[in-house]
Amino acid sequence: MRIEAIGINHHTSPIEVRDKGSIGPQRIVAAYETLLLSSNIEGAIILSTCNRTELYLSPYQHHETTRLRDIFASLTRLTGEEVASAFTLRDEEAVSHLFRVAAGLDSQMLGEVQIIGQVKDALTQAQEQNAPNTVLNKLFGKAIEAGKQARHRTQISRGAVSVASASVEMATRIFGKLDEVKVLLVGAGETSRLAARHLQSAGVAGWRISNRTHANAQVVADLLGGMAVAWPPSAEDLAWADLVVSATSADEPVLTTRLMKQARKQARQMRLLLDLAVPRDIEPGIAKLDDTYLYTVDDFEELVAANLASREKEAQRATKLVDKLVEEFAEWYRENRVAPTIQQLQQVLEELRQQEVARSAKRFADSDQEQVDKFSRSLVRKITSLLIANLKKSALEEDGLQTARALTMALVTDDHRDDADTVLEKLDHELSH
Amino acid sequence: MNTLYVTLPLILVAFSSGLLAAWLMLIARPDRKIEEVLVRIGTVLSLIMIHWLVVMAAIQNQAPVLTPGQVLVFLGVQIWSMHSLLQRKVRQRFFSIFPLTVLTVMMVLGTCLGLQPGADVxxxxxxxxxxxxxxxxxxxxxxxxxxxxxxxxxxxxxxxxxxxxxxxxxxxxxxxxxxxxxxxxxxxxxxxxxxxxxxxxxxxxxxxxxxxxxxxxxxxxxxxxxxxxxxxxxxxxxxxxxxxxxxxxxxxxxxxxxxxxxxxxxxxxxxxxx
Known part of the structure; x- marks a missing residue:
């Protein structure tokens, strides 16, 4: 196998180096142009995200590690010292690394889902520049499959892993879809806004914002498309809301059990109250009320810890899936080495078939011509299939390319002597590895 | 007759037990793709069972309520069919285990009690x-x-x-x-x-x-x-x-x-x- 990978990520380099080494959209075209100028590079793909910059190469000959670092440095503008920390991998290890990346196993936040889209984008960008060869196209295709399988066949991406997203997760466990959920935001500070952003992206139905300084409440209300209400929130506001997010700097609880009881008299429904403030904004006694769920920052940290533990467990299953796909890819790669011979075989046999059909045309009546053509096609197809199957089987073995070489030589015709030489050259090149 | 009242119910019991076992295994190893396949198999199972009960009703000229076994099976199939119908509206995930267990138990009990009506109906x-x-x-x-x-x-x-x-x-x-x-x-x-x-x-x-x-x-x-x-x-x-x-x-x-x-x-x- 001839695949190489070099890159920096959160395992190898600090954030400043990762930022500096990033190859943004403005530089990506130039980077591909530089790479493709190299006579030893058959294909290349750059994967550049906010957390990693990785280069995957399909070279004619493996590069020396120092040469690989030089190539990477020229693309990323990193210094020699900075590039020294970059990882370098070859062949199966490089394949395994990419598949682990796509599966979210190598992410800073285990099982994160954005990476699979970023791998797809990297492939598309590279294809636009005609940069990947067959091997890299297949490699990234399989990597995307690894990502999809890890997400669908395991629960590695399941459950929130930050307090803000955990609050959305809890809301969905109670309300299901959030498109009918009305939210009362108590406080208009940074914490409230962060939680509001997460809830807004989940698509809630309406907002009311209550803040000590009404003008700030109005600003947040305008941002969210909601309504600023009086401070402190009234029982009517509480009765209106399904979800209450409170994050103020008040010293005393803003939402009391008495107020909540009044609200429950006005509207009996399930309510989730998220107390993101320290000290608490919501009286703990409220949690004892029926159909009222009170969660604090500490509770969410517990939830996040439980989700992370669950993801760690699922990572083992995802690793097994990745290993299987690495094996599949390696098998495909070995089979693919005989692809030029297969092409030659198909071409030569088809030409022979056509010649024979043309030569025998006079011996058959016009009405039989179609039958003769069909018969010859069927015969050639069967012979070709048998030869291809055995050729692929032999390609999986250690000295399997010798069979392909022998077949290529056996298929040399006067018309295709040059083509056969090219195929032999490719096979010899493979054999040299 | 034996096919309708004995053989087919036994096959269906095996089918529902197998489906239940698959759902139980899914709890240990969640897999969304397999879950989707099991939901489809469950829907097919409910359609087969409804068809079976309709044929039974046509043959005995009465709804399948002529023996205690028939009543149990009738109830079990209705519970499972209702679940399959609701599953199209709301993804119920592992919840399927509850109605599937009821179906399997009712099918086993119904088959043991006997489905073929005798003279003492x-x-x-x-x-x-x-x-x-x-x-x-x-x-x-x-x-x-x-x-x-x-x-x-x-x-x-x-x-x-x-x-x-x-x-x-x-x-x-x-x-x-x-x-x-x-x-x-x-x-x-x-x-x-x-x-x-x-x-x-x-x-x-x-x-x-x-x-x-x-x-x-x-x-x-x-x-x-x-x-x-x-x-x-x-x-x-x-x-x-x-x-x-x-x-x-x-x-x-x-x-x-x-x-x-x-x-x-x-x-x-x-x-x-x-």
Whole structure:
């Protein structure tokens, strides 16, 4: 196998180096142009995200590690010292690394889902520049499959892993879809806004914002498309809301059990109250009320810890899936080495078939011509299939390319002597590895 | 005949047991693709079972209620079909285990008790009116039992959320709101079917007071049950109670109903009414 990978990520380099080494959209075209100028590079793909910059190469000959670092440095503008920390991998290890990346196993936040889209984008960008060869196209295709399988066949991406997203997760466990959920935001500070952003992206139905300084409440209300209400929130506001997010700097609880009881008299429904403030904004006694769920920052940290533990467990299953796909890819790669011979075989046999059909045309009546053509096609197809199957089987073995070489030589015709030489050259090149 | 009453039920028992085993394995190793396949297999299973019961009804010229085994199987199939139907609206994930267990148990019990009607079938079970009344009752009971099961799931999830226990059930049950909606819907339709069934039974009695005199005593507990169901349906419709209490009440009603149904079935087939 001839695949190489070099890159920096959160395992190898600090954030400043990762930022500096990033190859943004403005530089990506130039980077591909530089790479493709190299006579030893058959294909290349750059994967550049906010957390990693990785280069995957399909070279004619493996590069020396120092040469690989030089190539990477020229693309990323990193210094020699900075590039020294970059990882370098070859062949199966490089394949395994990419598949682990796509599966979210190598992410800073285990099982994160954005990476699979970023791998797809990297492939598309590279294809636009005609940069990947067959091997890299297949490699990234399989990597995307690894990502999809890890997400669908395991629960590695399941459950929130930050307090803000955990609050959305809890809301969905109670309300299901959030498109009918009305939210009362108590406080208009940074914490409230962060939680509001997460809830807004989940698509809630309406907002009311209550803040000590009404003008700030109005600003947040305008941002969210909601309504600023009086401070402190009234029982009517509480009765209106399904979800209450409170994050103020008040010293005393803003939402009391008495107020909540009044609200429950006005509207009996399930309510989730998220107390993101320290000290608490919501009286703990409220949690004892029926159909009222009170969660604090500490509770969410517990939830996040439980989700992370669950993801760690699922990572083992995802690793097994990745290993299987690495094996599949390696098998495909070995089979693919005989692809030029297969092409030659198909071409030569088809030409022979056509010649024979043309030569025998006079011996058959016009009405039989179609039958003769069909018969010859069927015969050639069967012979070709048998030869291809055995050729692929032999390609999986250690000295399997010798069979392909022998077949290529056996298929040399006067018309295709040059083509056969090219195929032999490719096979010899493979054999040299 | 043997195929319809013995061989096919045994195959279906094996099928539903296998499906249950697959769902149980899925709890240990969640896999969304396999889950989707199992949901489809479950829908096919319910269609096959409905088809089987329709053929049985056509052959015996009466709904499958002529033996206690038939009643159990009829109820089990209705519960599973209802679940398959609801699964198209709300993804219920591991929740499928509850109705599938009920189906499997009912199929096993039904097959053991015997599905082929003998000569000792009570005469009151024959005829269109009886068939209509019993079919509606069984369908109503299936829905109300479903309502009880959704209520149970609501209580489980409620406890998990209140108790900060974020295990597999927390992750894989439908949301509290969905469970409440499903509970309310099944309760509403269950009430409707039981109401029609009770009206049909009363009109039967009105039209044939002498033939079905024994049914009067059977009707008393059923009317009490209908009253309780109506009370709960009203409490749900007008939100007299909170979601958790409604869930608890649905569970309690299911238990009472199950008890009454068992007593009723035993009485019908032993020739004695309450």
């Amino acid at each position: 009570p005469a009151s079970l024959f005829g269109f009116r009886s068939g209509f009344h019993i079919t509606l009752s069984v369908a109503g009971v299936a829905l109300l039992l479903g309502s009880g099961v959704f209520g149970t799931a609501h209580l489980i999830l409620h406890r998990q959320i209140k108790g900060r226990s974020f295990g597999k059930w927390y992750q894989n049950l439908p949301s509290l709101n969905d469970l409440d909606r499903l509970r309310g819907t099944t309760l509403g339709y269950g009430w409707l079917l039981i109401t029609i069934s009770v009206i049909s039974a009363m009109s039967n009695l009105y039209l044939n007071p002498e033939r079905d005199a024994a049914m009067v005593s059977h009707l008393h507990p059923m009317l009490t049950l209908w009253f309780l169901i109506s009370l709960l349906a009203a409490a749900d419709r007008f939100r007299w109670l909170g979601n958790r209490r409604l869930a608890g009440a649905s569970l309690a009603l299911s238990c009472v109903m199950l008890l009454l149904i068992v007593v009723s079935v035993v009485e019908i087939f032993t020739g004695r009414f309450a």
